[in-house]
Amino acid sequence: MFKRFACFFILSIFTTVTSAQSFQLEGFISDSLDNPLANTNVIATPLQQANAQIKFSISSSKGEYRLKLEENQPYLIEITHLGFKKITDTVQLSENVSRNFVMQESTESLEEILIKQEMAVIVKEDTITYRTDQFKTGEERKLRDILKKLPGIEVDREGNVTVNGKPVTKLMVDGKAFFTGDEKLGVNNIPADAVDEVEALDNYSEVAFLKGLEDSDKMALNIKLKDGKKKFVFGDVEAGAGVEDRFLLHPKLFYYSPKTAVNAIGDFNNTGQKSFTIQDYLDFEGGMALALEDQGAYSRLYSDDFAQFLREDDFVFNKNDFGAASLSQELGGNFSLDAYSIFNKSKMRTQTLQDITYQTTEAPDEVRDQSNDNDLLFSISKIKLRYDNNDDTDLRANTNFKYNTAEAQSLLTSEVGNSSRFINTNTQPENFEFLQTFNLNKQFSYKHTLKLEAKIKSEDQTTDRLWDFNQALFTNIIPLVDEGDDFRLNQLNQKQVSNLSVNAKHYWVLADFHHIYPVAGVDYFNYNLSTLDEQILNDGSTNSFESAGFNNQMDFKLFKASLGFQYKTQIGELVLRPGLVVQNYNWNISQFNEELVNDQTAILLPEFYAEYEFKSSEKLRLNYNRYTNFGNASSYANRLSLQSFNRIQRGNENLQNQVYHSASLLYSQFNMFKGLFYNARLSYTHRESSIRNQTQIEGIDQISTSIFTNLPENTYSVYATINKRIPDFTFTLGGNTSLSDYSRIINDEVLDYESINFGYNAKVRTRFDKLPNIETGVRQSFSRLNSDVINNKFTTLSPFANLEYDFGNFIFEFNYDYNYFENQTTGDINRFELADTSLFYGKEDSAWGFEVNATNLFDIGFKRQNSVNEFIVSDRRIFVQPRIVLFKVIYKL
Numbered sequence: 001m002f003k004r005f006a007c008f009f010i011l012s013i014f015t016t017v018t019s020a021q022s023f024q025l026e027g028f029i030s031d032s033l034d035n036p037l038a039n040t041n042v043i044a045t046p047l048q049q050a051n052a053q054i055k056f057s058i059s060s061s062k063g064e065y066r067l068k069l070e071e072n073q074p075y076l077i078e079i080t081h082l083g084f085k086k087i088t089d090t091v092q093l094s095e096n097v098s099r100n101f102v103m104q105e106s107t108e109s110l111e112e113i114l115i116k117q118e119m120a121v122i123v124k125e126d127t128i129t130y131r132t133d134q135f136k137t138g139e140e141r142k143l144r145d146i147l148k149k150l151p152g153i154e155v156d157r158e159g160n161v162t163v164n165g166k167p168v169t170k171l172m173v174d175g176k177a178f179f180t181g182d183e184k185l186g187v188n189n190i191p192a193d194a195v196d197e198v199e200a201l202d203n204y205s206e207v208a209f210l211k212g213l214e215d216s217d218k219m220a221l222n223i224k225l226k227d228g229k230k231k232f233v234f235g236d237v238e239a240g241a242g243v244e245d246r247f248l249l250h251p252k253l254f255y256y257s258p259k260t261a262v263n264a265i266g267d268f269n270n271t272g273q274k275s276f277t278i279q280d281y282l283d284f285e286g287g288m289a290l291a292l293e294d295q296g297a298y299s300r301l302y303s304d305d306f307a308q309f310l311r312e313d314d315f316v317f318n319k320n321d322f323g324a325a326s327l328s329q330e331l332g333g334n335f336s337l338d339a340y341s342i343f344n345k346s347k348m349r350t351q352t353l354q355d356i357t358y359q360t361t362e363a364p365d366e367v368r369d370q371s372n373d374n375d376l377l378f379s380i381s382k383i384k385l386r387y388d389n390n391d392d393t394d395l396r397a398n399t400n401f402k403y404n405t406a407e408a409q410s411l412l413t414s415e416v417g418n419s420s421r422f423i424n425t426n427t428q429p430e431n432f433e434f435l436q437t438f439n440l441n442k443q444f445s446y447k448h449t450l451k452l453e454a455k456i457k458s459e460d461q462t463t464d465r466l467w468d469f470n471q472a473l474f475t476n477i478i479p480l481v482d483e484g485d486d487f488r489l490n491q492l493n494q495k496q497v498s499n500l501s502v503n504a505k506h507y508w509v510l511a512d513f514h515h516i517y518p519v520a521g522v523d524y525f526n527y528n529l530s531t532l533d534e535q536i537l538n539d540g541s542t543n544s545f546e547s548a549g550f551n552n553q554m555d556f557k558l559f560k561a562s563l564g565f566q567y568k569t570q571i572g573e574l575v576l577r578p579g580l581v582v583q584n585y586n587w588n589i590s591q592f593n594e595e596l597v598n599d600q601t602a603i604l605l606p607e608f609y610a611e612y613e614f615k616s617s618e619k620l621r622l623n624y625n626r627y628t629n630f631g632n633a634s635s636y637a638n639r640l641s642l643q644s645f646n647r648i649q650r651g652n653e654n655l656q657n658q659v660y661h662s663a664s665l666l667y668s669q670f671n672m673f674k675g676l677f678y679n680a681r682l683s684y685t686h687r688e689s690s691i692r693n694q695t696q697i698e699g700i701d702q703i704s705t706s707i708f709t710n711l712p713e714n715t716y717s718v719y720a721t722i723n724k725r726i727p728d729f730t731f732t733l734g735g736n737t738s739l740s741d742y743s744r745i746i747n748d749e750v751l752d753y754e755s756i757n758f759g760y761n762a763k764v765r766t767r768f769d770k771l772p773n774i775e776t777g778v779r780q781s782f783s784r785l786n787s788d789v790i791n792n793k794f795t796t797l798s799p800f801a802n803l804e805y806d807f808g809n810f811i812f813e814f815n816y817d818y819n820y821f822e823n824q825t826t827g828d829i830n831r832f833e834l835a836d837t838s839l840f841y842g843k844e845d846s847a848w849g850f851e852v853n854a855t856n857l858f859d860i861g862f863k864r865q866n867s868v869n870e871f872i873v874s875d876r877r878i879f880v881q882p883r884i885v886l887f888k889v890i891y892k893l
Helices: 002-017 110-117 143-147 183-189 278-284 287-293 295-302
Strands: 022-031 041-046 055-058 064-070 075-080 087-091 101-103 121-124 127-131 153-155 161-163 170-173 195-202 219-225 232-242 246-256 260-269 317-332 335-358 366-388 393-416 419-443 448-469 487-511 514-536 542-544 552-571 574-591 594-615 618-629 640-644 647-650 658-671 676-698 701-709 713-726 729-746 749-766 773-786 791-807 810-823 829-841 848-855 862-868 872-879 884-892
Touching (some): 041 064, 087 101, 143 153, 143 183, 143 195, 161 219, 183 232, 514 640, 810 862
Parallel strands (some): 022 101
Antiparallel strands (some): 041 075, 075 087, 127 195, 153 161, 232 884, 246 260, 260 317, 335 366, 366 393, 419 448, 487 514, 514 542, 514 552, 552 574, 574 594, 594 618, 618 658, 640 647, 676 701, 676 713, 729 749, 749 773, 829 848, 848 884
16 A cells, blocks of 8 residues: 555656756846845746746845746846845746846835835844745635745644744734734634735744843744735634534634734534644643743643643544634723633543553563543633833733543453453543733833743642452552452542742843843742542442551642842854852641651752854854752652552652753754755753652552652753755755663662664655645654663654645645554564545635545554553554544635
8 A cells, every 4th residue: 555655656746847847047146346145035927927926036145046947938037135226137048047136226215125126035133024925826825825935934734834944933913912822823724815924033022122131042923914904804614524423613713903803713523623732732831931941840731630631642532612712902002901711622532452561570461451431621711911112111910710620431451361450440630720920021221121020820639530440459558348349449639739939030231242130039839739549338438548558638838039140241143141040949848737848958050051143044052051840749748649550659758859951052054045944953961860760560560659869860862954945845854863871760679771762754845836736755763772671672664645736726635644663672563554635625716615525544443552661561552533524614704
């Protein structure tokens, strides 16, 4: 099957490559003094083809330009550069031609030049402005169709955008965030005919007067609308039905005006389409900004009781009811209001079959068959009131509410040798969270700017879990009462969290190239944890496990005070920013109202940042930080807690703050003239001290205890990607390598591990107007995990191909993925294929559209997934929903 598709796509590419003959127009652009002019626009417009795409080039730092033009096709050549008179010419090529141009300075103002010349691309410091009319051919439907044609911008199938290799993290329309700044939502829905300009804003800062003071590495897109589209309604309603009672209803409605924006989205389906994913959840909670500020908080968020339900990407059935709405309103007097609310209700059924080989004991292999029925209800709301006079004051008050509840029914069968365990689990988590944030940014003068943030957070979470077992478990630890072949256990986990923090930073400009930034902050954190493990007897009474060391009533209090500074200076093109912060911690731990720990520590946290700008398109950054945190507060609860049928966890009140070092070196370069983009990153992390688990294993049962250790742990990683763009093709090549060495304590023995992961990806995407467009490539990775007792080698290979053909009033899409996995240690091989396809029909001037699509085209029953850690090697069969064929009707406003 794979060979047939590979041949098909290779033949398609060959056909499109050889379908047209073209020649090259190249040369140099300079001023009257023979100085090269960089970032000059060179546009070639076909004179005899209606709606034909223009050819575009932007000159290099040496003034070079290059255009690939069709044979014997007359073109109008227009050359524009800020501050110079426009040059026009005509060409018709039958061979490669070299032609130089000399531009004359203009006496008109820059504003007059911009109005008259309509430059296609303007590059100015951290901003690239694209005039989209210069790139449109009339066939574009959504913003994503325009972005794909702009030099330096890439859009993937989901709508994620990169500019010169850097991912876009925020989308705005006329300077205002579009539905919380979600770029995928705007890219896939904003109509193409409303777009006038696209601004790519590198090193973006939400507060204008902080630009140049705070260091930002964010990339944002600002979509400027046409004058006639400053007040309009857009969107569409999609409805579909298919085999086996499948349905879909997906309304998307947007109203935009200069002062008011209202957006509403709904998604009701039982086809498995997930409108709210784990990545969306993480983004709403702070996303990568949170990960960079506090890696511990980000990892805890990713693994909390609610996130585990969102992480399921493969299922045999999934029904979603999703609704979201947002409001953005200018109130006058420099005040504005932004609010959004998201609601999601889903039902999901999953099934996995898992073969497990244990590496650290003599236990026989285990086979697990698990099915889950999950019901989830989630809502998140945010209200932001902002005062911004654009000059010297920015004040914001943000209020967040989050509520989620779920019920999960799990049936698990575990077979080890001749023994079979049956575990029926009912889990009901419920969580309410309130967060109030106040931000003040105030510029008192050019030399003095204040940034102040205050947060109040309250969280109440309860997880009720009921287990039914057919066998006793951990009989040497848990005092079970034997009443037959059925054991019922009840577990109740409750936590209440309150957090108050105030942080301030003063930007003090001593001189133009000498800044000092004092920082100070206080943070109070209180965490109450209550756990209950007990057996429910046949007569309804309970058998408590408290005497066996179970059940926690822990109160954890932590107070942190911070004081330090950053110094920023510039020497030529080199920016340096060293810093030093001292943090003092006081913490108190009580169990059943008995104080166990009352301790204090102070720690120095140096940091260093350097950036060298070779030119505006080429930078090198070095970043080093020493971090500290206290890990998950539940790790300090020193009594036992049942985690699963074969795992018990014990905390440790004597844990202290973790300390680790992180360093990275980032190189980036883009050359719009050559269509070349480079990104490379080296990083190193060293854990000086950390909180880890010490594990005792007997058979397949594990008892883990949290410990504070200075066992060495290092991670080295390298990542690089190269992107090359020529008129009809985009080539991408990337690679990554990661090496980790660390130690774990298992069965009272210190074991040293070495983990090596490396891989590459390569793809090519065509960019034709009239011919089919293909994206095809391959991803391959190699993994190895070694110690004195184990040696595991794995490799995965994933070729893929995507076809999109826009012909007449039809759009045809076909996506194919092939997955190959090999355990090189045992010789086991897994493989499977995935494909989906769709055919859309809709006239450009009609509001109606029709589509037929099919998912899981080959109707495979399951995927295979393999993993390895210090304890087990796992081969999982993850069952997926069968082939779905849908007919959809779309009405566009």
